[in-house]
Amino acid sequence: MFDQFSFGNTGWGDELLSGLGVTVRLAAATLPVGLLIGFGVAQLLMARSFMLRAVGVGYTTLMRGLPEILTLFMVYNGVGLALKSFSQHFAPGGAGFDISPFVAGTTALALVFGAFAAEVIRGGFIAIPRGQIEAGQAIGMSPAQIFWRIKLPQLWRFALPGLGNLWLGLLKDTSLVSIIAVNDLMRMTKVAVGVTKQPFTFYLVACAIYWVLCLFSETALARMERRANRGVARA
Amino acid sequence: MDLIGTLLANWPRLLDGTAMTLKLTVTAALISVVITPLLALGRVHAGPVAGGLLRLYVSFVRGTPLLAQLFLVFYGSGQFRPFFQEWGLWGFIREPFNCCVLVLVMYTTAYQAEILRGGIQAVPRGEVEAAQAVGMTYRQILRRVIFPHAVRFAWPGLGNEMIILVKGSALASVVTVFDLMGRSRQIFLHSFDFAIYIWAAAIYLMITACIVLLWRLIELRLARHMHPSSPLPGASP
Numbered sequence: 001m002f003d004q005f006s007f008g009n010t011g012w013g014d015e016l017l018s019g020l021g022v023t024v025r026l027a028a029a030t031l032p033v034g035l036l037i038g039f040g041v042a043q044l045l046m047a048r049s050f051m052l053r054a055v056g057v058g059y060t061t062l063m064r065g066l067p068e069i070l071t072l073f074m075v076y077n078g079v080g081l082a083l084k085s086f087s088q089h090f091a092p093g094g095a096g097f098d099i100s101p102f103v104a105g106t107t108a109l110a111l112v113f114g115a116f117a118a119e120v121i122r123g124g125f126i127a128i129p130r131g132q133i134e135a136g137q138a139i140g141m142s143p144a145q146i147f148w149r150i151k152l153p154q155l156w157r158f159a160l161p162g163l164g165n166l167w168l169g170l171l172k173d174t175s176l177v178s179i180i181a182v183n184d185l186m187r188m189t190k191v192a193v194g195v196t197k198q199p200f201t202f203y204l205v206a207c208a209i210y211w212v213l214c215l216f217s218e219t220a221l222a223r224m225e226r227r228a229n230r231g232v233a234r235a
Numbered sequence: 236m237d238l239i240g241t242l243l244a245n246w247p248r249l250l251d252g253t254a255m256t257l258k259l260t261v262t263a264a265l266i267s268v269v270i271t272p273l274l275a276l277g278r279v280h281a282g283p284v285a286g287g288l289l290r291l292y293v294s295f296v297r298g299t300p301l302l303a304q305l306f307l308v309f310y311g312s313g314q315f316r317p318f319f320q321e322w323g324l325w326g327f328i329r330e331p332f333n334c335c336v337l338v339l340v341m342y343t344t345a346y347q348a349e350i351l352r353g354g355i356q357a358v359p360r361g362e363v364e365a366a367q368a369v370g371m372t373y374r375q376i377l378r379r380v381i382f383p384h385a386v387r388f389a390w391p392g393l394g395n396e397m398i399i400l401v402k403g404s405a406l407a408s409v410v411t412v413f414d415l416m417g418r419s420r421q422i423f424l425h426s427f428d429f430a431i432y433i434w435a436a437a438i439y440l441m442i443t444a445c446i447v448l449l450w451r452l453i454e455l456r457l458a459r460h461m462h463p464s465s466p467l468p469g470a471s472p
Contacts, residue, residue, distance in 0.1 A: 065398070065443045066436050067405035070416055073423075074432045081429055168298075175300035179409060186303060193310060200311030207299040207307055214298035 019188030037114025063115030105177035120162030252418030296345035354389035
């Protein structure tokens with residue numbers, strides 16, 4: 001029964017593996033963009049101006065309250081429509097161009113990831129003792145120095161558990177992108193099911209692969225947390 | 236983009252989809268109310284074998300995408316068609332709505348059980364001992380001491396799970412259930428009218444806002460003995 005998971009023309013092993021590659025690439029491409037959005041929105045949430053804070057709160061409320069699949073379709077279809085009307089405006093009657101599903105998927109996932117990450121990062125900033133920042137000011141550090149030497153190293157420590165959970169969620173949410181025709185693990189599994197007519201076997205294998213990916217990530221995250229906390233006394 | 240016109244043209248189908256989303260969510264939530272406490276107690280008390288199986292179940296559900304679980308049950312059940320037919324379950328499992336509820340229940344109970352387990356383990360040991368000392372049976376202790384505390388501790392976390400459940404129910408649209416997501420998608424594919432997604436988003440936000448509000452109200456009621464300003468009716472001063 002393992003024949004059908006062999007590599008090459010007779011088995012689905014290589015197809016599933018290429019799907020896994022796309023899944024990992026999706027998650028890896030989303031992470032930096034999502035973190036950047038998260039940092040930016042966290043700054044908005046902590047801004048002095050009421051307007052900026054309202055924008056930040058509005059963004060996180062919206063993105064955390066909508067189903068991920070709705071966000072995905074809004075980005076995929078919405079940007080597609082916008083591009084179409086844009087190209088019609090400049091080249092009437094032209095064929096126009098479509099947004100690539102991979103880019104749409106990464107964008108939607110990053111928008112959602114950023115909203116959740118903003119709350120985690122804000123929590124991390126709040127957890128930094130005020131006295132340390134004052135101490136930095138007292139010995140004449142510039143705001144940039146305070147950020148790089150005091151805030152950021154500790155932010156990492158405080159935010160890592162939360163960001164780790166978000167990473168696990170992101171890995172799983174990449175499966176949604178299969179709905180808009182990205183050849184990730186989920187979609188390659190669907191293709192294999194279409195040919196072999198063994199849905200349970202193949203979806204179980206797909207589940208197992210995601211599971212291993214998550215367990216592997218959990219181990220790596222636990223190790224990163226230990227490393228981030230190496231200079232801190234255990235309570 | 237004509238928001239009002241889109242709403243006027245499509246409100247019956249949007250309403251229909253919203254009703255289906257609520258039906259999916261509420262059915263799954265009500266079933267999980269029965270299963271979650273059993274799983275949570277199992278996680279606290281079970282022996283090595285049953286406990287291991289429960290841990291495996293929770294780890295599997297939390298480590299795999301909801302969409303993959305849905306496909307595993309919805310399409311995967313076809314591989315065991317003779318088995319299901321023999322047991323008279325084929326009619327049940329073939330129905331997309333039932334599959335979605337089943338998967339949503341599996342998904343949410345795994346998370347909820349962990350939250351409630353935290354609540355159960357946070358109940359002060361002394362209160363349980365006091366209940367034993369006055370001669371309560373285990374069932375009485377569960378009903379009068381452990382669960383009232385545990386549910387109160389777990390309440391905010393359970394509220395988050397309800398919101399995740401609403402959002403998760405949108406995946407039902409992938410297996411041909413016409414919930415709010417499915418209806419909006421259907422309308423969009425016919426009209427290419429982006430405004431329909433805006434309305435869908437607004438309705439989803441309204442549903443989650445209602446849950447947040449409801450949860451806050453019940454939370455206040457669960458903790459009413461913690462607010463001395465509002466004495467219980469009939470309580471002696």
